[in-house]
Amino acid sequence: MVWDEIERKLTKTIGLDPKTLGSHAIAKAVRERMEVCGVENLATYLNVWLCSPQELQALVEETVVPETWFFREPESFEFLRRYVLFDWLPHHREDILRLLSVPCSTGEEPYSLAMMLLDAGLPPNRFVIDAVDISKKAQEKAHQGLYREHSFRGKYLRFRDHYFKETPHGYQLSPAVKERVNFIHGNLLQPLFLYRKPLYDIIFFRHLLIYLEPAARDRAMQVLNRLLSPTGLLFVGSAEAGSALEKRFISLRHSRAFAYRKRQKSDGSDRFFIAPHDPEHSTLQVLQLSPLSSSSGFQPESKPGHSAEAVPEARREHPQTSWAIAPSVPSPPKRIPESPLIQARHLADLGRLNEAAQLCETYLSQHRTDANAYVLLGEILQSAGHYERAEQCWEKAIYLEPHHYEALMHLLLLKESHGELTHACALRQRIQRLLKSQGE
Helix, strand or coil, X not given: XXXXXXXXXXXXXHXXXXXXXXXXXXXXXXXXXXXXXXCXXXXXXXXXXXXXXXXXXXXXXXXXXXXXXXXXXXHHHXXXXXXXXXXXXXXXXXXXEEEEECCCCCCHHHHHHHHHHHHCCCXXXXXXXXXXECCHHHHHHHHHCEECHHHCCCCCCHHHHHHEEEECCEEEECHHHHCCEEEEECCCCCCCCCCCCECEEEEECCCCHHHECHHHHHHHHHHHHHHEEEEEEEECCCCCCCCCCCCCEEECCCCCCCEEEECCCCCCCCCECCCCCCCCCCHHHCCCCCCCCHHHCCCCXXXXXXXXXXXXXXXXXXXXXXXXXXXXXXXXXXXXXXCHHHHHHHHHHCCCHHHHHHHHHHHHHHCCCCHHHHHHHHHHHHHCCXXXXXXXXXXXXXXXXXXXXXXXXXXXXXHHHCCCHHHHHHHHHHHHHHHHHHXX
16 A cells, blocks of 8 residues: 555656556665665655655655666767758758757766757857756766766767766766756656746657656646747657657658657648758768858847747747758659658658558568568558557567567557557566666
8 A cells, every 4th residue: 555655656746657667666766765764664654755855856866767878869869960950050040949858867868969069060159958857866967977988889989089088987078068058957747847948949858758657648748749849859769759749749750760840730731751861971970070161151149939838829830941841832743762661651751641551561562571661551550540450560560570669669559548558568568678678
């Protein structure tokens, strides 16, 4: 009974789905706090915990998962770099780019954003990064800007040589990067979270959704929808893309970028297409770019930003030319890529779901072991309302590749939406084991 009360309180406070951590992990955290408080009886600790905001925060600190590293899932950063250079800057020559990283954990993600923008040539006074986390301990480490080897993963670490100084205690981040990030202690699920902040052009909301129970996920989506500008981009983690977002956001469907836009009122003429590929600046070279020329004409002055308070619908509609969203006016037909799966995704983005599904099925008749093709077909079938067939596709993908993130997450969200909580719980635990093994 006491354990149930603790789990309910954690769910109410931070939206935690206890099943994602497991009862053992929560019990371990509680016992550690009992020892610190000098309390031996669980019921006594519950009374202390319920009456003390400080102890509530202390237990939250023990339950959060601060697992992150620099340029995690680098495709998102490369996608954002090209968006800023080729879409945002041409249409916002006097504006300041506003970015939000939530949860920001120990700072690796918002600092990665700052380094990427600086290397892309964006002047420091042209962007602002707010970084929010519920953990005060994590933010204290972020403020220090001192990191060990665990925060640097992958083969491409040239950014470390440029922006960090090696010390006996670890790698110290350059003040030029630290100064670009504003850290804020806060809880995304609070009703007035960042309520009076101007709207954000970019929101990185990665690797939290999987820990939230369904009601908290919906609340999080409401908050993010409120904070994101009408033409802004939302980035999520690889294991989180799926139907939970599709009520309020539309996927740009760029390979492994996991970027979304807000759903807009439209006459139906808006069409999504795949962002152009830049072969000279590949994803793995995201921090090896030369600065923009000083003759670009960009000015440091800023126009007043939108407010995160409610904005009338008439003010929310800002149609503009974009490489992420085509203009409403007629435009020349685009050449459909030759790859069948890319072509199928392209057709799906145009709303031609039947053609996209047929193309996938034709491809699969010749490539029966391609898990990615089954995942894509499942997404298309789900968009068309064929949930049972979509489920079968994702199950086939998992059979072929047991560790396929997207297939597992799609299946989890589908099971939850249909109320199959036992199956959903098993899938969630499987995903958690997978994420844990990936981080080790």
